Amino acid sequence: MKDKIQVKRIASALGAEIRGLELRSLSPETVQEIKSLLLEHHVLFFPDQGLNNEEHIAFGEHFGELEGHPHLENSKDEQRLFVLKASRGGVADEWHSDLSFLPRPALISILQILKCPEVGGDTLWANLARAFDELSPPLRDLCEGLSALHNAEPHGHPETMFVHPMVRVHPDTGQKVLFVNEHFTRRIVELSVEESELLLGYLARWIARPRFTVRYRWSPGTVAMWDNRCTQHFVSNDFEGERVIQRVTVMGDQIEEGNPRWAPYKSPVGPSDTDRHDQMLREFFKSTRI
Numbered sequence: 001m002k003d004k005i006q007v008k009r010i011a012s013a014l015g016a017e018i019r020g021l022e023l024r025s026l027s028p029e030t031v032q033e034i035k036s037l038l039l040e041h042h043v044l045f046f047p048d049q050g051l052n053n054e055e056h057i058a059f060g061e062h063f064g065e066l067e068g069h070p071h072l073e074n075s076k077d078e079q080r081l082f083v084l085k086a087s088r089g090g091v092a093d094e095w096h097s098d099l100s101f102l103p104r105p106a107l108i109s110i111l112q113i114l115k116c117p118e119v120g121g122d123t124l125w126a127n128l129a130r131a132f133d134e135l136s137p138p139l140r141d142l143c144e145g146l147s148a149l150h151n152a153e154p155h156g157h158p159e160t161m162f163v164h165p166m167v168r169v170h171p172d173t174g175q176k177v178l179f180v181n182e183h184f185t186r187r188i189v190e191l192s193v194e195e196s197e198l199l200l201g202y203l204a205r206w207i208a209r210p211r212f213t214v215r216y217r218w219s220p221g222t223v224a225m226w227d228n229r230c231t232q233h234f235v236s237n238d239f240e241g242e243r244v245i246q247r248v249t250v251m252g253d254q255i256e257e258g259n260p261r262w263a264p265y266k267s268p269v270g271p272s273d274t275d276r277h278d279q280m281l282r283e284f285f286k287s288t289r290i
């Protein structure tokens with residue numbers, strides 16, 4: 001079975017197209033092979049699969065327990081599989097890793113595209129290990145000592161929030177990974193709001209550099225799976241017509257304890273109007289005086 005798998009890398013940073021497999025019927029050995037390929041390439045594309053709902057769920061279950069989406073109504077009904085229909089607008093056109101605002105952010109997302117427009121609607125992914133590695137040593141060192149607050153404000157739920165280290169160690173590869181994103185990361189905990197916005201803005205632009213990314217053109221029935229621990233993705237909002245996807249999500253693992261080198265930010269001046277900028281941090285650290 002292993003010999004039949006055809007692997008075609010499609011960018012230097014990450015991403016491979018896999019042919020010669022029927023995802024609806026996999027041997028345990030082939031599942032292991034797919035896990036290895038995912039660790040190596042971070043995002044995999046399987047064209048011409050056309051899985052039904054049960055097959056899609058069964059494929060996802062090879063990789064762990066599945067979870068619904070916390071803020072989508074149709075996910076609550078079907079629990080483990082959800083469908084997103086988007087014409088122009090309403091698409092994830094900011095860089096993100098899925099559900100990074102949860103204590104255990106999504107591990108693997110597995111998406112099948114059911115309908116795609118003739119042009120546009122590509123998805124891009126970025127390699128966060130490479131983005132971290134290519135920062136200058138002083139900036140890598142600074143980021144490793146910081147943590148950041150993520151929340152679900154883009155879903156209308158700013159109260160759903162969690163603080164994660166800004167640099168994670170991927171548990172399977174040992175690679176250090178930059179773990180902040182444009183969509184869900186609101187604030188670096190140890191910096192003032194101005195400093196936080198400056199650094200998060202810089203890192204968002206850095207991560208999106210084309211050299212760290214792959215861009216994929218969809219065709220109906222293609223399945224993609226990606227590792228949210230070391231990638232971010234972005235949907236190009238340049239399409240007209242229907243774009244329908246369905247997704248299952250493999251539940252995340254516990255992120256290792258952060259070890260920030262500094263205390264949460266505390267304004268050096270007395271109470272003032274600028275305190276409102278730190279309200280989010282105060283809410284998260286209710287028991288901590290900052």
Ligand SMILES: [Fe+2]
Binds near residue numbers: 092096098233
């Ligand atoms: Fe996403």
